Amino acid sequence: MTISELAEQSAQLSHTYQVTPEVYQAFQLCSxxxxxxxxxxxxxxxxxxxxxxxxxxxLNAFISHFIGMCLPTSNLMIQSQDISFHRxxxxxxxxxxxxxxxxxxxxxxxxxxxxxxxxxTEGAKSELVAKGxxxxxxxxxxxx
Amino acid sequence: xxxxxxxxxxxxxxxxxxxxxEGANLTDSTTANDIEEWDSLSHIQLIVAIEKAFKxxxxxxxxxKWANVGEMVDSMExxxx
Numbered sequence: 001m002t003i004s005e006l007a008e009q010s011a012q013l014s015h016t017y018q019v020t021p022e023v024y025q026a027f028q029l030c031s032x033x034x035x036x037x038x039x040x041x042x043x044x045x046x047x048x049x050x051x052x053x054x055x056x057x058x059l060n061a062f063i064s065h066f067i068g069m070c071l072p073t074s075n076l077m078i079q080s081q082d083i084s085f086h087r088x089x090x091x092x093x094x095x096x097x098x099x100x101x102x103x104x105x106x107x108x109x110x111x112x113x114x115x116x117x118x119x120x121t122e123g124a125k126s127e128l129v130a131k132g133x134x135x136x137x138x139x140x141x142x143x144x
Numbered sequence: 145x146x147x148x149x150x151x152x153x154x155x156x157x158x159x160x161x162x163x164x165x166e167g168a169n170l171t172d173s174t175t176a177n178d179i180e181e182w183d184s185l186s187h188i189q190l191i192v193a194i195e196k197a198f199k200x201x202x203x204x205x206x207x208x209k210w211a212n213v214g215e216m217v218d219s220m221e222x223x224x225x
Contacts, residue, residue: 107201108188
């Protein structure tokens with residue numbers, strides 16, 4: 001698959017994720033981040049949140065899954081990503097990751113996707129919780 | 145676009161992408177060996193940023209032939225004029 005073909009086939013994609021207790025605990029184990037904002041409900045409420053705030057970088061892990069598992073080829077790698085957090089994410093939130101193409105360069109075989117994370121709540125308008133970019137490079141076979 | 149103007153804009157892009165505090169000071173003979181921050185990944189970022197800023201597109205063959213910044217600017221001049 002060429003970078004142009006990948007761009008055509010991935011012009012607008014989305015995938016839905018759930019911030020389950022398993023996801024939260026796995027990220028906590030991996031990061032060892034025990035900041036009270038993430039683990040102490042009373043503390044989080046005192047600071048104005050409605051409960052423990054989920055680790056923002058869980059969304060980065062969702063990007064990893066999205067790129068590694070949802071694109072039409074596995075011959076790629078993430079070269080860079082950035083994300084800005086606009087609203088807190090809570091346990092059991094359903095998050096829809098939407099990706100659209102920002103830049104394609106055939107010269108260096110990359111696509112930069114623009115990302116939006118929306119909280120999906122039944123019967124309510126979706127809310128933008130984070131946005132960012134991820135740049136992937138197409139992996140080419142090593143010349144013999 | 146004049147060569148001097150291309151160099152001026154290119155210096156800004158290099159400074160921004162490579163996060164150079166003391167300026168890029170690019171000349172025709174500058175190569176990746178002269179700038180520590182210019183590695184293979186930042187090379188990709190530079191190409192993407194240059195394509196975007198100048199609204200031009202390179203080919204992979206074209207960029208593989210460049211031996212220095214001067215040759216990159218030669219390519220850019222031919223596309224911009």
